[in-house]
Amino acid sequence: MTRRYVVRRLLQLGPTAAAILLVGFLLIHLAPGDPVLALAGENGDAEYYAFVREKFGLDEPLPTQLATYAGNVLRGDLGTSYVLGRPVSDVIAERLPATLLLTGTALVFSTVAGVAIGVFSATRRRRWPDVTVTLATLAMYSAPVFLLGQLAILLLALRAGWFPVQGMTDARSSATGLSHVLDVGHHLVLPALALAAQEVAAVSRLSRVGLLDELRRDHIRTARAKGVPERTVVLSHALRRALLPVVTVLGGRTGQLVAGAVVVEVVFGWPGIGRLLVTAMQARDAPVVLGVFLLVAVTVVVANLLTDLLYAWLDPRVRYR
């Protein structure tokens, strides 16, 4: 049953991707603004601009451009970046690892830390540690990512000197092996924390509420009556089902993390997809923008599918048809 469900969901990817690409293509091309400016610079003459338009097929009518693009995508070719002059798939592939590292770390960290804070808070309900944590998480949730990033740079990097302010590696070091990994890890801390902050707050609130709800149930009362230690009651009996709301939002959180990565990558000079998207949009580099749209859409769809499957694993009563 589950297999059929997965196959059906994966088959839905095709129409979703096609719709995303169509809407994206029309949005980019119907919006005012001519990519030839980014391609050709400021000082050309009319002949030169006409030459550049023809070279990139920008002089073709929009339906022709769309047909050409759709045909290329069906053959697995996402096109060539107007500005970089290289295949879009290569351009995205070389930036992808940095973004995966950043968003993956933020996702794992926000989940683990969020749940831990939620448990801490729920088990001290309405006492001062719970109130303090609640206030702190609300503040974290309200603070925009760019503000947190700048504060982290000023306080933890520039003033305390604990972390580097930008980049993925130390410019003056050509470290390899383990020292390279440690160097990247050192550079990852602040951007990952800044990106994860809002998610930590959201997850901690959700897991706190879920756990409080669960701790009121009969089976928990029974477990306590039987003398099961409180630690086991909370972590083994209550937490698993309390995590359901946290898992529910997992797919959506992936999308939010990718959106947050756009800001964090600019603030911390992190060489990922987010920054690529910003520069491509500014230059009206349509093939790159559409390539990134496609990647993000597929990621969110797959993340939602995984969420559904995880849901069934956490709660055996859930069945997919």
Added chain:
Amino acid sequence: MAARRLVALAGAAALLLTACAGSDNEGNETRPDARSSGAPAKGGTLSVALDSDPGALNPAITTSGGTHTASELVFSGLVELTPKLEQVPELAESWEVLENGALYRFNLRNGVTWHDGKPFTSADVKHTFDTMLLKLHSRTAASVGAALSSITTPDPDTVEFRFKQPYAPLLQQLDVTEAPILPKHLYEGTDVAKNPANNKPVGTGPFKLVSYTPGSELRFTANREYFKKDLPYLDEVVMRVIPDKGNQVVALEAGEVDWLFGTPGPDLPRLKSSGKYDFITTPLNPGGSNCIMTVSFNLDRPLFQDVRLRRALGTALDRDQFVDRVLFGQGRVAEAPISSGIPFAHASGLKGMPEFDRAEAERLLDEAGWKRQGGGTRTSAGVAGVPDGTPLAFGFTHFPTFSAYAQLLRAQLTSVGADVMLQPLEPPVFADTVFKARNFDTNIISYCNGVDPEIGVKRMYVTSNIGPVPFSNSSAYRNPEVDKLFEDARTTVDPKARTQIYRTLQEKLVQDLPYLWIVETEANRVFPNTCKGFTPSGHFAEAASCTT
């Protein structure tokens, strides 16, 4: 044959001066002892902040500032320009200007090799021009390309440029920014745009590319076979992509980078007072040099056809305030249509440039038929082409990044009774709206004049350049006399005569005021005072050295 031989000796002496002193850091604000004490230290790594990822590293097929900033250390031009725009030999050892400027003959430097060890010859020069610069480098294609007849290579050490008519600006257009030379043996017979060498460049310049991690960093190592003796001093240059300028300053202060190409105005006083840094103030940038923030009037609209109104609006602008409040002192009031960064063409002391005088502005507006109704917006009374009672209200189109200019301009013009509506537009949309649709009243553009008026000045004024081309003649100014003067300047090789033509031209422009020239912008390069020997652009780090 009228021949003026430009003897290489003078050029070579200038080159030696540039190379040995590292730089004269023209116009800089460095403390003299930061550069002049002792011999330059050898070795070390210089970490440089870049605003944007270069994307590709072939400066012959684009004018993108990102690509040029990142790649100019790798390549060389036939001629190098000093910060004062004097020409000194680079790949060309000497040159002759023949047939009254219709033929240029360059004798190339012997013994120069590409970074891969192959010899550099005249065939490389011809190939670069024919397949890249004259087709894909917008500035060189539009100016040199339009005037050139042919390039010939009589022997491996000689290259000749023949023009249809005498062509004066060529020597200003052969530096590494306008005409970098690339290796024929890597590009011949390939699709230039897709050649892998665009990302693994091989040049003749002071540094060789080691690695390029897109979006992150570029690493360069010293070219120990460089044709300029003893240079470079540094072992390595690393360029980091840090898009946010504020974060670049933070990285500088944290010691993670050593060189910024620009400093945000609000940070400048703090960095200067810290005593840790030196500065080079310059109008030169790889993407565009000698830029003037310029207000255009849409002269196709009846409202702006009376020069008295244009003059009145110019007189109402206190341009000192733009220097202080918008540029934080990084620039100067423009005193002529051509930038002071092109000394031979810039005309100082022009009569008729609007000077701030609010009372005079009010008087001129009254005289032009724009009358005050109480204290508010003026309305027309007897203005040709404008119905009586029309308010003096118009749009002002600008990039969002220029909103500080727009707001100050609106405040200043409101005080004389003009109602200015601000219309911020992203650059590609701005270009469409202003140049294609011509749907605007006034706008502000950073017109970069380049290193010769033929590159970045002429495009703003000649009648043939009105139309859909981005950043062309925005005002739609038409004056056959001015068109003729630009043509004369292009074909007049005698420097004094050319200077006089540009002076006459600027007198006409100031008389007609198709634009208002507001401020000349400058950038401040900043670096720790333990480093010295920089030039503002091009091979900026070839003679740099740092002590720890």
